[in-house]
Amino acid sequence: MRFDAMSPEIAAAVTNDHLHLIVNPTERCNLRCVYCYESFALGKMPSAVVSGIFNLAKRRAEKGLKTFRLEFFGGEPLVAWDVVETLARGLSEICGDHGVQMLGGMTTNGVLLTRARLDRLAACQTRSFQVTLDGPQAVHDRRRVTRRDQGSFAAVWKALQTLKTAPHAVEVLIRMHFDPTTLGNLLGEAGFVRAVAAAFAKDDPRFRLHFHALGRWGGARDGETPVFASAADERTAIDALIDEALAAGCSPAQFDRRHGDAALGESGLAICYAARANAFVIRSDGRVAKCTVAFEDDRNTVGRLAENGDLVIDQARHLPWLEGLISGDPNALSCPARAYLWRKSDPSIKGA
Numbered sequence: 001m002r003f004d005a006m007s008p009e010i011a012a013a014v015t016n017d018h019l020h021l022i023v024n025p026t027e028r029c030n031l032r033c034v035y036c037y038e039s040f041a042l043g044k045m046p047s048a049v050v051s052g053i054f055n056l057a058k059r060r061a062e063k064g065l066k067t068f069r070l071e072f073f074g075g076e077p078l079v080a081w082d083v084v085e086t087l088a089r090g091l092s093e094i095c096g097d098h099g100v101q102m103l104g105g106m107t108t109n110g111v112l113l114t115r116a117r118l119d120r121l122a123a124c125q126t127r128s129f130q131v132t133l134d135g136p137q138a139v140h141d142r143r144r145v146t147r148r149d150q151g152s153f154a155a156v157w158k159a160l161q162t163l164k165t166a167p168h169a170v171e172v173l174i175r176m177h178f179d180p181t182t183l184g185n186l187l188g189e190a191g192f193v194r195a196v197a198a199a200f201a202k203d204d205p206r207f208r209l210h211f212h213a214l215g216r217w218g219g220a221r222d223g224e225t226p227v228f229a230s231a232a233d234e235r236t237a238i239d240a241l242i243d244e245a246l247a248a249g250c251s252p253a254q255f256d257r258r259h260g261d262a263a264l265g266e267s268g269l270a271i272c273y274a275a276r277a278n279a280f281v282i283r284s285d286g287r288v289a290k291c292t293v294a295f296e297d298d299r300n301t302v303g304r305l306a307e308n309g310d311l312v313i314d315q316a317r318h319l320p321w322l323e324g325l326i327s328g329d330p331n332a333l334s335c336p337a338r339a340y341l342w343r344k345s346d347p348s349i350k351g352a
Contacts, residue, residue: 039296128173274290
C-alpha cells in the first residue's frame with residue numbers, strides 16, 4: 001500500500017511551520033520497571049543544553065513557526081523538576097511572545113506528580129499527560145517497582161486522581177500494559193478495565209485509554225517478558241479490551257488507536273514521530289536522536305544541539321529514518337525503528 005506524497009499527513013511531517021521536540025530533562029528514573037530498556041546512564045540536563053533548546057525555539061519562532069510541540073520524556077522527567085519547570089516556563093513565554101501555538105505534554109510514571117506541579121505545568125501550556133498502569137495492584141506492583149523493589153500502584157493511582165480532580169483542560173492518556181498472562185485480569189465485569197473506566201474515563205472526555213501489549217524492547221530482562229505469538233493475537237486482545245471499556249460506559253472517542261507511537265491521520269496513514277523530518281529527541285546530554293525506544297543504538301543519534309541553538313544534523317544518519325516519507329512504505333512510516341534498525345539486524349522481524 002502506498003500513499004500520495006502530497007497527503008496532509010506527509011505534508012505535516014515535513015513542514016517548517018511545525019517543530020516537535022521530545023526533551024529528556026534527565027535519563028535517570030525513580031522506578032525500575034522489569035521490562036524497561038533504558039540504561040539510566042545520563043543524568044540531569046546541563047544549563048548549556050537548556051540554553052540550546054531556548055535558542056532553537058526562539059530562532060524558529062522568529063522565522064514564522066506556527067506550532068511547537070514539546071513533550072517531556074526520560075527517564076522520568078519529574079526527577080529533574082527544576083529543568084522541567086524552567087523549560088516549560090521559558091518555552092511558553094517564547095511561544096507567547098511570537099504568536100506560536102505551544103502544545104506541551106509529558107510521559108510520566110506519575111509518582112512525583114503533585115497538584116502544585118500540575119498547576120504550574122498547566123499555566124505553562126503543558127497539559128497533556130501519558131501515565132501507565134500495568135493492571136490491578138497485584139500485577140502492577142510486581143512490574144513497575146521502585147529502586148527499592150517496592151510497588152508504585154498507589155502513587156500512580158493518586159496521580160491519576162490528581163489529574164481527575166484538577167480544573168485544567170488537561171488531556172490524559174492512560175496507557176494500560178498487558179500480556180498473555182495478564183489479559184484475563186483486565187477483562188470481565190470485575191476486571192481492571194471497568195475499574196479504570198469507572199474511576200477516570202467514564203463521563204470525563206479529558207481521559208483516553210490506550211491498550212499496549214508488552215514487547216521485548218531490549219532491557220536486561222527482555223527474555224522474561226511474556227509476549228503474544230503474533231500481531232494478530234495482539235490486535236484481537238486490544239479489540240476485546242476496547243469492547244470492555246465501551247461496555248463500561250466509555251465513548252468510542254476515548255480510545256487512542258495509534259499504531260504504537262504513530263499518530264493515525266484521517267486517511268488512515270500512521271506516521272511515527274521518529275519518521276517525521278520536523279521531530280527530534282533532545283537527550284539530556286545534548287545529543288539529538290529520533291526514537292525514544294532505541295537510546296542504546298548508535299544509529300539513533302543523528303546530531304547534536306549546540307548552545308547557540310544550532311541543530312547540527314548529520315543527514316547521512318538522519319535520512320534512513322525518513323525513508324517512509326520518500327518511499328511511502330507504511331511500515332517505515334509507522335515504525336522506522338522496526339524498518340531501519342531491528343529488521344535489518346534480524347530479517348525475521350516483519351513490518352509493523
